[in-house]
Amino acid sequence: MSNKQVIILLGPAGSGKGTQAKLLVKKFGLEYFGSGDALRKRRKAGDFTAKKLIKVMGKGKLVPSFVISKLWIDKLEKFKQRRKFNGFVIDGSPRKMIEAKFFDEALEWYEWQKEAKVILINISRRESMNRLIKRRMCKKCGRLIPWLGQFKKLKKCDKCEGSLITRSDDKLVAIKKRLEEFKKEVIPAINHYKRQGKLIKINGEQSIEDVHKDILKAIK
Numbered sequence: 001m002s003n004k005q006v007i008i009l010l011g012p013a014g015s016g017k018g019t020q021a022k023l024l025v026k027k028f029g030l031e032y033f034g035s036g037d038a039l040r041k042r043r044k045a046g047d048f049t050a051k052k053l054i055k056v057m058g059k060g061k062l063v064p065s066f067v068i069s070k071l072w073i074d075k076l077e078k079f080k081q082r083r084k085f086n087g088f089v090i091d092g093s094p095r096k097m098i099e100a101k102f103f104d105e106a107l108e109w110y111e112w113q114k115e116a117k118v119i120l121i122n123i124s125r126r127e128s129m130n131r132l133i134k135r136r137m138c139k140k141c142g143r144l145i146p147w148l149g150q151f152k153k154l155k156k157c158d159k160c161e162g163s164l165i166t167r168s169d170d171k172l173v174a175i176k177k178r179l180e181e182f183k184k185e186v187i188p189a190i191n192h193y194k195r196q197g198k199l200i201k202i203n204g205e206q207s208i209e210d211v212h213k214d215i216l217k218a219i220k
């Protein structure tokens with residue numbers, strides 16, 4: 001068996017997948033690709049796509065597949081060049097059926113298909129909504145502060161001391177739109193992995209530590 005970890009983390013917004021991804025990165029020394037982070041970075045480029053992304057994401061819509069796919073393909077190519085490489089975590093992507101199929105091809109191409117595990121962090125729509133409304137972002141460094149466990153108590157950013165604000169795409173209408181998009185677009189992608197026998201479902205309505213433990217058990 002290969003000792004590389006290739007983990008795809010999926011779940012509705014607010015499921016804590018970003019937090020879990022970072023725990024896995026630390027635990028196994030993995031590379032990280034977060035579609036949310038990558039898109040927020042992409043929005044700063046100042047070009048046509050950057051401006052359009054700000055508009056589209058502000059409405060809670062999913063970004064087009066070619067934009068996000070380009071970002072993760074570039075990243076996979078970079079991972080392949082690493083000398084010391086333990087594997088990687090993909091956080092929050094693929095988010096559509098077409099992306100899941102495209103991603104299968106990419107994993108096949110880079111010869112990681114066998115190692116790939118897909119983990120769904122499952123939380124109810126109601127819980128997702130509640131966490132999204134309350135979660136905050138650092139004004140200075142852009143770090144997302146989940147509405148979970150000890151993070152709830154933070155008054156300032158735990159990385160840079162910046163002040164915390166509610167993100168514009170976390171406003172109620174946008175949140176509802178995002179949850180609708182999840183049902184319409186992401187669920188079919190999740191079912192695609194289920195049919196492949198690759199899907200691991202984790203109960204996300206537990207403490208950060210317990211979700212992490214369940215993931216570790218599942219990927220052993």
Ligand SMILES: [Zn+2]
Binds near residue numbers: 140142159
């Ligand atoms: Zn910060």
